[in-house]
Amino acid sequence: MQRVTSSTVADLFDVAGTRSLEHAAAATLPPHTLMQRAGLAVARLAMALAPHARTVWIACGPGNNGGDGLEAAAQLKQRGFAPVVTWLGDADRAPPDARASLERARAAGVVFDASPPAAWDLAIDALLGIGASRPPDGVMAQWLRSMNAGAAPVLSVDVPSGLDADTGRVSADLMPSRHQGGRRFCLSLLTLKPGLFTAQGRDAAGEVWLDDLGCESSAATPAGRLAGTPPPRARWHASHKGSYGDVAVIGGAPGMAGAALLAASAALHAGAGRVFAGLLDGRAALDASQPELMLRDAASLDLAQMTTVMGCGGGTAVRALLPRVLSTAHRLVIDADALNAIAFDPALQVLLESRGRRGQQTVLTPHPLEAARLLDVDTSAVQADRIGAAQRLANRFGSTVVLKGSGTVIAAPGERPSINLTGNARLASAGTGDVLAGMVGAALASGLPSLAAAREAVWLHGHRADRWPADTPLTAGALARGGVH
Numbered sequence: 001m002q003r004v005t006s007s008t009v010a011d012l013f014d015v016a017g018t019r020s021l022e023h024a025a026a027a028t029l030p031p032h033t034l035m036q037r038a039g040l041a042v043a044r045l046a047m048a049l050a051p052h053a054r055t056v057w058i059a060c061g062p063g064n065n066g067g068d069g070l071e072a073a074a075q076l077k078q079r080g081f082a083p084v085v086t087w088l089g090d091a092d093r094a095p096p097d098a099r100a101s102l103e104r105a106r107a108a109g110v111v112f113d114a115s116p117p118a119a120w121d122l123a124i125d126a127l128l129g130i131g132a133s134r135p136p137d138g139v140m141a142q143w144l145r146s147m148n149a150g151a152a153p154v155l156s157v158d159v160p161s162g163l164d165a166d167t168g169r170v171s172a173d174l175m176p177s178r179h180q181g182g183r184r185f186c187l188s189l190l191t192l193k194p195g196l197f198t199a200q201g202r203d204a205a206g207e208v209w210l211d212d213l214g215c216e217s218s219a220a221t222p223a224g225r226l227a228g229t230p231p232p233r234a235r236w237h238a239s240h241k242g243s244y245g246d247v248a249v250i251g252g253a254p255g256m257a258g259a260a261l262l263a264a265s266a267a268l269h270a271g272a273g274r275v276f277a278g279l280l281d282g283r284a285a286l287d288a289s290q291p292e293l294m295l296r297d298a299a300s301l302d303l304a305q306m307t308t309v310m311g312c313g314g315g316t317a318v319r320a321l322l323p324r325v326l327s328t329a330h331r332l333v334i335d336a337d338a339l340n341a342i343a344f345d346p347a348l349q350v351l352l353e354s355r356g357r358r359g360q361q362t363v364l365t366p367h368p369l370e371a372a373r374l375l376d377v378d379t380s381a382v383q384a385d386r387i388g389a390a391q392r393l394a395n396r397f398g399s400t401v402v403l404k405g406s407g408t409v410i411a412a413p414g415e416r417p418s419i420n421l422t423g424n425a426r427l428a429s430a431g432t433g434d435v436l437a438g439m440v441g442a443a444l445a446s447g448l449p450s451l452a453a454a455r456e457a458v459w460l461h462g463h464r465a466d467r468w469p470a471d472t473p474l475t476a477g478a479l480a481r482g483g484v485h
């Protein structure tokens with residue numbers, strides 16, 4: 001059993017992949033073995049989370065997820081705990097593994113009840129796993145809401161009940177409250193599922209653990225991966241500012257210069273050799289607080305030699321520069337208003353598509369609304385399948401795509417999408433996206449290929465937020481400079 005952290009490197013398997021692994025494993029093992037291993041793993045984690053628990057409420061559903069709960073109840077009871085099971089199944093219709101675990105729980109003397117105990121020290125949610133076919137309702141939903149509202153920790157078996165294991169969608173009324181409720185844990189069984197790490201999945205699951213039940217995962221193709229910590233990038237002693245590349249930030253239309261200056265600052269502090277700010281606000285001549293930044297007229301920059309970060313605070317003015325930038329920029333990060341301009345202009349889309357064929361590296365950094373515009377769908381369609389949306393965008397435009405939001409997805413044509421696990425809700429503030437664009441620019445300018453550059457920058461951006469002191473406000477300016485100064 002292992003805890004999943006932002007450094008974990010692991011494959012992610014969707015429901016179809018997990019099912020085929022389950023079948024392959026079950027075929028080589030005596031009957032009920034997988035469920036017994038699953039139940040034991042749940043019981044062990046439960047004991048570690050609440051070693052002094054007097055009452056453990058285990059809510060079990062009608063299928064094999066419920067079977068895991070019943071097995072865990074038997075194991076806990078045998079170890080001196082007092083599990084109370086509420087089971088929504090029917091002994092005559094339960095799947096064989098669950099029925100065997102039901103017998104074991106009964107034989108162990110587990111208490112079964114029709115309704116939850118008056119109080120509990122740990123709740124185990126074994127209502128639905130990867131077999132959820134519709135949003136929970138009725139008694140099941142009521143029990144989930146009780147768990148969410150209780151002060152005790154909640155341990156979800158395999159996935160939080162009602163979570164779409166492939167996409168991370170959960171119906172809003174079953175999400176834990178931000179203001180009440182205990183800590184949340186999820187023990188994913190056999191495989192890690194992508195939905196645990198993106199969309200609402202991270203908040204619904206809480207701290208994720210994996211038990212592979214002693215099974216190999218080579219019999220299925222992963223749907224994605226957790227890429228873990230990027231490799232450190234060495235700076236040679238015998239190097240100079242030209243060794244780390246030039247970044248040109250183009251954006252900052254009148255009234256929005258701050259966005260471009262944030263991106264430029266982030267590029268500078270992320271290690272770019274030289275940073276030019278090509279502001280569309282002709283009035284800005286010097287940023288006195290950042291004298292290292294070289295302010296230039298955007299039209300005068302030789303983009304073929306540089307990495308360009310395009311769009312931060314660009315407004316509509318950025319549109320006129322895009323044909324030249326898309327054609328000539330050797331390495332390019334496209335953000336914010338530049339993405340919007342491309343979404344509404346088929347001619348720009350053709351220019352973007354052709355970059356890959358010319359060997360030019362491109363990273364798109366949309367948030368869900370920008371991604372929706374580029375895909376000509378609405379935001380909810382993007383959020384309903386973030387991994388699929390990121391991959392479609394990458395394929396459509398021949399670019400690396402960073403789909404921002406909880407569980408940032410990074411996709412590139414022909415590559416397995418990955419989900420980044422650094423970062424937290426403190427990044428939900430103005431300007432942090434501009435900072436990320438600048439950081440991707442610096443990574444690209446160093447010579448990293450676009451996918452590696454995107455992964456490195458996204459990881460580092462979130463990592464800075466994760467290390468941010470709790471008592472210090474996180475501002476984009478300080479984030480760009482690498483921390484609190």
Ligand SMILES: NC(=O)C1=CN([C@@H]2O[C@H](COP(=O)(O)OP(=O)(O)OC[C@H]3O[C@@H](n4cnc5c(N)ncnc54)[C@H](O)[C@@H]3O)[C@@H](O)[C@H]2O)[C@@H](O)CC1
Nearest residue numbers: 034035038063064065128129130131132133134135136158
């Ligand atoms: N068979 C085994 O030995 C193993 C099973 N495992 C567990 O089994 C789970 C998958 O089991 P199942 O395929 O039985 O699926 P689930 O137990 O996730 O759910 C399927 C059952 O719930 C019902 N159902 C679906 N949505 C519902 C809803 N909204 N409201 C009420 N009932 C609903 C279905 O009719 C079916 O009876 C995994 O998530 C995992 O927890 C794992 O432990 C691996 C080993």
Ligand SMILES: [K+]
Nearest residue numbers: 128157159161
């Ligand atoms: K569950």
